[in-house]
Amino acid sequence: MNADLIRLSDLAPNFASYHGVGLREAAYSLQELINDVYRIRVMLRGESLPEHVFWVGGAMSPERSIKGYELDFGGLRKYFKSLIDSPEIVNPLVHCFCRAERDYADIPASVVYLSKSALSEWVLTAGIEPPEFILGLWADEHAKKNDKGGELKTKELNAIGKIVSGLIELVKEVHNAHAESEMGDEANRRAERIIKAASRLNSDRKNFCPYMAIISLADDAGIDMVKDHRTLERYAKGK
Numbered sequence: 001m002n003a004d005l006i007r008l009s010d011l012a013p014n015f016a017s018y019h020g021v022g023l024r025e026a027a028y029s030l031q032e033l034i035n036d037v038y039r040i041r042v043m044l045r046g047e048s049l050p051e052h053v054f055w056v057g058g059a060m061s062p063e064r065s066i067k068g069y070e071l072d073f074g075g076l077r078k079y080f081k082s083l084i085d086s087p088e089i090v091n092p093l094v095h096c097f098c099r100a101e102r103d104y105a106d107i108p109a110s111v112v113y114l115s116k117s118a119l120s121e122w123v124l125t126a127g128i129e130p131p132e133f134i135l136g137l138w139a140d141e142h143a144k145k146n147d148k149g150g151e152l153k154t155k156e157l158n159a160i161g162k163i164v165s166g167l168i169e170l171v172k173e174v175h176n177a178h179a180e181s182e183m184g185d186e187a188n189r190r191a192e193r194i195i196k197a198a199s200r201l202n203s204d205r206k207n208f209c210p211y212m213a214i215i216s217l218a219d220d221a222g223i224d225m226v227k228d229h230r231t232l233e234r235y236a237k238g239k
Contacts, residue, residue, distance in 0.1 A: 008109040009092075012030055028080075035077065036126075040127060056071065068098065068100055069098050070098075076094070093109065094106065094112055119134065162224065163225070163231075177190075196220075201213050201214070211236070212229045215232070
């Protein structure tokens with residue numbers, strides 16, 4: 001079972017441990033949270049309990065049961081109420097509908113699973129200020145996602161830095177090519193190549209690509225520059 005998943009039977013105990021309260025108090029807070037979400041999601045928006053947040057799996061696996069159990073707000077509210085009334089019960093039952101048997105059934109809370117990240121987003125996007133425990137679940141999952149996003153951001157910043165520094169060096173080289181003379185045959189030929197390459201940026205040709213001309217100019221000037229003209233275009237146009 002991956003780190004994003006948790007059994008419903010572990011939710012209240014984990015909540016209690018996080019906030020340093022008893023199981024009864026934790027169950028009460030979670031019941032109140034579900035009631036708040038119910039008022040927003042069901043009574044105001046006409047939504048139902050989403051299957052990607054809570055679902056019925058098996059004793060050994062979170063894979064969805066083929067019987068097609070349907071969890072609803074009523075079953076969750078009754079479950080937390082049972083913890084409030086009798087917190088000593090180790091694994092209270094959850095009342096839900098079974099499509100395969102076309103009847104309601106009581107199942108152990110330990111075979112009901114939920115996605116921590118989905119629960120966090122579900123509460124927050126209802127416009128409800130959740131307890132710190134729920135926010136903690138949200139932060140943990142998004143920190144993992146942002147680790148990858150941070151890698152991408154670093155690569156992009158490196159590319160942008162390379163482009164900017166390359167353009168600065170190009171300006172210097174073009175200026176030097178125009179300003180200096182009598183530098184020797186090889187240096188003069190290099191200056192002429194740079195001036196000629198720079199002049200291509202003034203092209204009035206239809207479908208002219210200035211980004212390829214910049215890359216060509218950088219090659220002639222010996223400047224380290226991003227070699228993909230599409231990358232230059234993307235940043236130039238703010239895409």
